[in-house]
Amino acid sequence: xxxxxxxxxxxxxxxxxxxxxxxxxxxxxxxxxxxxxxxxxxxxxxxxxxxxxxxxxxxxxxxxxxxxxxxxxxxxxxxxxxxxxxxxxxxxxxxxxxxxxxxxxxxxxxxxxxxxxxxxxxxxxxxxxxxxxxxxxxxxxxxxxxxxxxxxxxxxxxxxxxxxxxxxxxxxxxxxxxxxxxxxxxxxxxxxxxxxxxxxxxxxxxxxxxxxxxxxxxxxxxxxxxxxxxxxxxxxxxxxxxxxxxxxxxxxxxxxxxxxxx
Amino acid sequence: xxxxxxxxxxxxxxxxxxxxxxxxxxxxxxxxxxxxxxxxxxxxxxxxxxxxxxxxxxxxxxxxxxxxxxxxxxxxxxxxxxxxxxxxxxxxxxxxxxxxxxxxxxxxxxxxxxxxxxxxxxxxxxxxxxxxxxxxxxxxxxxxxxxxxxxxxxxxxxxxxxxxxxxxxxxxxxxxxxxxxxxxxxxxxxxxxxxxxxxxxxxxxxxxxxxxxxxxxxxxxxxxxxxxxxxxxxxxxxxxxxxxxxxxxxxxxxxxxxxxxxxxxxxxxxxxxxxxxxxxxxxxxxxxxxxxxxxxxxxxxxxxxxxxxxxxxxxxxxxxxxxxxxxxxxxxxxxxxxxxxxxxx
Numbered sequence: 001x002x003x004x005x006x007x008x009x010x011x012x013x014x015x016x017x018x019x020x021x022x023x024x025x026x027x028x029x030x031x032x033x034x035x036x037x038x039x040x041x042x043x044x045x046x047x048x049x050x051x052x053x054x055x056x057x058x059x060x061x062x063x064x065x066x067x068x069x070x071x072x073x074x075x076x077x078x079x080x081x082x083x084x085x086x087x088x089x090x091x092x093x094x095x096x097x098x099x100x101x102x103x104x105x106x107x108x109x110x111x112x113x114x115x116x117x118x119x120x121x122x123x124x125x126x127x128x129x130x131x132x133x134x135x136x137x138x139x140x141x142x143x144x145x146x147x148x149x150x151x152x153x154x155x156x157x158x159x160x161x162x163x164x165x166x167x168x169x170x171x172x173x174x175x176x177x178x179x180x181x182x183x184x185x186x187x188x189x190x191x192x193x194x195x196x197x198x199x200x201x202x203x204x205x206x207x208x209x210x211x212x213x214x215x216x217x218x219x220x221x222x223x224x225x226x227x228x229x230x231x232x233x234x235x236x237x238x239x240x241x242x243x244x245x246x247x248x249x250x251x252x253x254x255x256x257x258x259x260x261x262x
Numbered sequence: 263x264x265x266x267x268x269x270x271x272x273x274x275x276x277x278x279x280x281x282x283x284x285x286x287x288x289x290x291x292x293x294x295x296x297x298x299x300x301x302x303x304x305x306x307x308x309x310x311x312x313x314x315x316x317x318x319x320x321x322x323x324x325x326x327x328x329x330x331x332x333x334x335x336x337x338x339x340x341x342x343x344x345x346x347x348x349x350x351x352x353x354x355x356x357x358x359x360x361x362x363x364x365x366x367x368x369x370x371x372x373x374x375x376x377x378x379x380x381x382x383x384x385x386x387x388x389x390x391x392x393x394x395x396x397x398x399x400x401x402x403x404x405x406x407x408x409x410x411x412x413x414x415x416x417x418x419x420x421x422x423x424x425x426x427x428x429x430x431x432x433x434x435x436x437x438x439x440x441x442x443x444x445x446x447x448x449x450x451x452x453x454x455x456x457x458x459x460x461x462x463x464x465x466x467x468x469x470x471x472x473x474x475x476x477x478x479x480x481x482x483x484x485x486x487x488x489x490x491x492x493x494x495x496x497x498x499x500x501x502x503x504x505x506x507x508x509x510x511x512x513x514x515x516x517x518x519x520x521x522x523x524x525x526x527x528x529x530x531x532x533x534x535x536x537x538x539x540x541x542x543x544x545x546x547x548x549x550x551x552x553x554x555x556x557x558x559x560x561x562x563x564x565x566x567x568x569x570x571x572x573x574x575x576x577x578x579x580x581x582x583x584x585x586x587x588x589x590x591x592x593x594x595x596x597x598x599x600x601x602x603x604x605x606x607x
Binding site: 080 | 434547
């Protein structure tokens with residue numbers, strides 16, 4: 001799935017971005033010199049209006065009250081409405097998943113981890129972890145999600161947090177040639193066994209080729225806890241989830257950041 | 263297809279039912295106010311058919327149909343499609359209850375296969391059996407009241423069962439178990455086999471409560487719950503219209519022919535749900551997405567040591583006969599003449 005918004009390529013474009021454009025996976029990102037204000041106005045106005053109408057700006061109830069996000073909350077129509085009436089693909093980006101919360105909290109608390117580094121947020125969703133990396137001083141960020149609506153949500157969320165929007169790649173990055181990143185972060189991405197297998201292979205390659213640091217945030221999903229990747233994980237920190245998150249994710253009470261070292 | 267069954271409720275049947283119950287069920291005090299019942303029960307006790315009430319064996323006073331009432335008409339639509347499944351909860355207490363993928367009513371027109379071995383299921387949309395939805399809803403409500411720790415949704419059948427389990431997860435179940443049965447075998451799966459699977463699972467997962475829909479709307483068997491309780495040797499409360507947890511006991515209000523019957527069951531127990539128990543919730547968008555991140559374990563019946571061979575074989579499945587036009591007659595004499603003409607009298 002790709003979306004063309006007519007953005008200009010940055011002059012110092014990284015290999016992956018240009019490659020993606022060439023393979024017409026397409027890519028949307030703002031000119032590096034654009035002010036954060038008005039970045040959202042580059043988006044399709046209809047979908048932008050739909051997003052604004054059906055999500056609420058919230059920062060409470062998560063591990064990172066410093067980050068404002070457009071999410072589905074009980075005050076939104078589609079919190080209660082029949083699911084088949086949602087006109088787009090499943091809005092994973094409309095939930096601040098516990099795995100992502102832990103990662104974002106860790107990056108905000110430990111800016112040294114990202115300061116001056118290049119960061120890839122794989123499966124960005126609402127973009128919270130990429131935003132946390134940006135707030136902590138990352139020099140280069142790419143947010144990746146296969147859902148173009150997620151891309152729009154990330155742009156809007158950047159605007160909410162007074163940040164210049166960073167590049168967003170709307171393609172399945174696992175099918176593309178790998179690029180060099182100092183840090184790859186994955187928030188709550190190991191919920192499906194097949195996806196977990198693909199990610200594991202991709203991350204191993206990334207690690208061995210570029211010595212990339214890989215940080216994974218996960219609340220203890222059974223599909224993750226039982227996966228072979230566990231042999232190569234070192235626990236970095238564990239956070240206790242806030243009550244609203246616990247209630248929304250029954251059975252999950254904490255979320256952990258893991259360092260992947262194959 | 264319509265099958266009209268006349269089930270005469272008389273004292274002979276009642277006696278057999280009660281003696282059957284005695285062995286299988288641990289039942290507490292039950293209310294009864296149908297006139298004549300108490301006297302009938304006392305007579306049965308005197309004759310030794312019923313155990314005498316003692317402190318450890320409370321009185322089996324059941325609210326029964328009045329034996330003097332006429333037979334109860336019972337209509338069943340017999341369609342053999344997908345079997346039922348179970349849902350399980352973790353202690354304390356846990357419950358197991360099945361979302362049953364029955365074919366979606368009533369917008370689809372059910373067609374009999376040309377070879378008369380069954381009905382056409384290809385391309386027919388399957389959704390959760392409505393009574394199973396009620397069971398899932400009840401389990402989730404128990405969990406929301408913090409009376410139950412974990413709700414597990416179980417389904418027995420081919421791959422499409424997973425969609426039904428996902429719906430249960432979206433309604434609030436914590437995890438799912440899919441007992442995978444190949445499609446050909448799944449067609450022959452009946453309540454007995456499913457009950458065996460559920461019983462083994464209930465023991466394996468150490469649950470405290472098994473919640474099922476009272477019957478599947480495709481076969482209307484109304485047997486799985488009862489058989490599961492039989493295999494587990496657990497008490498059962500079927501046709502539940504209200505379920506209340508009281509400490510380590512479960513109070514179940516049942517809908518029976520004569521009205522309402524209230525049972526108190528020792529846990530672990532099996533409960534099957536009836537229409538008026540609750541109104542199931544819609545699976546909302548956030549919950550559907552969260553359901554996709556919940557785990558569904560896939561196992562085979564062989565893993566549980568269950569043999570799915572059926573002792574039943576379907577001889578024929580047929581459409582009901584087409585209604586022919588009726589004939590109006592003016593007088594009784596005409597009617598008698600007509601009946602004689604067509605050989606009915």
